[in-house]
Amino acid sequence: MLKLFVILVLLFSAVICKSSEPGYPVCCDSTIDLSLQGLIQDHVDRLMDLRHPDWGWANTPEAVLGIQLGDMQAFFGLNKTIATMEAEMKAEIYTASVGKLGYYAMAVQSVCEDPREFGGINIIARILTNLKTQFGETTRTQPKDGWYSYGLGIQALCVSNQHVPISTTLRIINGQSSDGSYGTVHSVDETGQMLLAAICARKQVKNNFFLKRWLTLAINKASTFLLTDINPDNTGNIWIGNKYSTPAALLGLQKAGVTFGMCNVIAHDLANGLEATEPEGAISERLPAMSGKSVLVLGSDDWTCVVPDPIPAGYVPSYTPDATSECYNVSASGHISVKLSVQDSIGANVSGPYDSTQQVNNVENGNTLLQVMTQAQCEGIFQFETTPSSFGEYVVTVNGVTANDTIHQYWALINANTLQYLSVGVSQYVPGDGENILFQLSVW
Structure with a gap:
């Protein structure tokens, strides 16, 4: 009953951002106030605590992307991390999923380097090749790496100003379920990423009215699906899907131009939801939503990089996954x-x-x-x-x-x-x- 009430409030409300109530950038055209900046810094600090001795993370490009979009000024030791990311990329360039390749390309773009010439490797070319193999035989209806990964690959093409192949664009349209979701399990995670992919693909369409119209319909359907899958958890927080699928969903709705009454409530719960034991992936995905910056901003002429803060005296990255996670094994x-x-x-x-x-x-x-x-x-x-x-x-x-x-x-x-x-x-x-x-x- 509560879920039904939440949905009705969402569908028949609009976002209100008053000067006395700053709101959150992902919901409104507002700036980051001191309170939110402090929460963002807490998330960055937690990621820095999880940094490995080689200056990378379990998923280095995802962490780089999260901090660059969240608060690049706070990314001390960036050059050391870039060197580690280059070595990791070279080690898995031919085995990584299209989503991991997308993370690499967008992370490189976020530090104002060229993903077409990073360590002597053209990551964009690898993404294009990988996208062609995702559906294999013509009878396959789902990408082999999943829609979440497929969406990341498309976004990486967009932000590097690489044309999305027409065959890939048609997959965005034809792969959508009747309820607006993606994947055989109607996933919020996959739908959020594919919504961003559809938005960036539509931006590239110039002279094809029907293709742009089909993409617009796909965007509208995906947005509606996300709006009707908003749930309170057992602690009273409100999420789109759940806590971990909410960041991409919020950013997708923002870029789709969708406003809804409880956006600030969800963004507040997200920003205040940092837990001591949370994994790095959850933090990396949350930072862009907190700052209101999706990866699509990387493709704009306004994206610039700043010199990060110096490495604090005495800081040495030393996080080693504990025995229960066995990450190194x-x-x-x-x-x-x-x-x-x-x-x-x-x-x-x-x-x-x-x-x-x-x-x-x-x-x-x-x-x-x-x-x-x-x-x-x-x-x-x-x-x-x-x-x-x-x-x-x-x-x-x-x-x-x-x-x-x-x-x-x-x-x-x-x-x-x-x-x-x-x-x-x-x-x-x-x-x-x-x-x-x-x-x-x-x-x-």
Whole structure:
């Protein structure tokens, strides 16, 4: 009932930004006030605490992009990180997903270097080649790296002033579900990224009225889908999908020119939602939404870089993932992909839509679900906590939502392809290529 009330308020309200109520840049044409600047600095500080000894992160280009869009002035040690990013890019240029390549290209663009000549490699050319292989045989309806990754690749082309191929643009239009979402599980995550991709692709269309019209319809449908998937969590915060899918959704709606009454409420909850144990990926994605800058700003003539603050005296990056995450021991050189979906609303339809879906690529065939989850957490796209049990590790928290066992809540594990419950736990289950595992908050 509360969700229905929230939706009605959203659909019949408009954003109001008064001088006495600054609001948030992602919702209004407003500047960053001192309070929000302090919250942004807290997020940057947390990312700096998670910096590895080589001056990079688990996902270095994503972190670079987050800080550059959030507060580039605070990015001390930037040149050392760029050197690490170049080495990492060279090591995986031929194996990375199209989304990871997109992160590299946009991160390079954000530091005012050329993604067509970064360390002697043309990242844009690699993205174009990778995009051509995403659908393989003509019968494939979903990109092999997932729509989230596909959208990032398209955005990278746009901000580097590279023309998006017509075949790719048509995939944006034809790949959309009837409800406006993308992906077989109607994901907010994937839809938010594809909304930004559709917006930037439309901007490139000059003389094709019908193509521009189709893209406009796709943008409108995706925006409507996001607006009708707004949920309160069990702590009273309001999200689009969930906490981790909200940043891209907010930025997509902003660039689509959509205003809605609870935007400032959601942005406030997002800005004040920093947790001590949050993974770097969540922070990197949140910073652009807090500052109101999507990656599309990188393609404008107004984008300039500033000299960052000097490295603080005595600062040495030293974060090493703890033994429970085993990030340094996770293999990411396999040949299968697995999706992890989350549904944190009690009683929601098991067939979707889901609050978020993330695709984990380069999974070693034969890895357990727990290993896949750990790989996703190390990449900053999924968060979980477990507790030991006689049946192996028992999932208690997913993406910041903890099952409350005092009211009989638990995280159900479901094969979203077959809608069957898993017969064993995360420590024993071995997912297959293309499998989608749903973590559904349930009661017994």
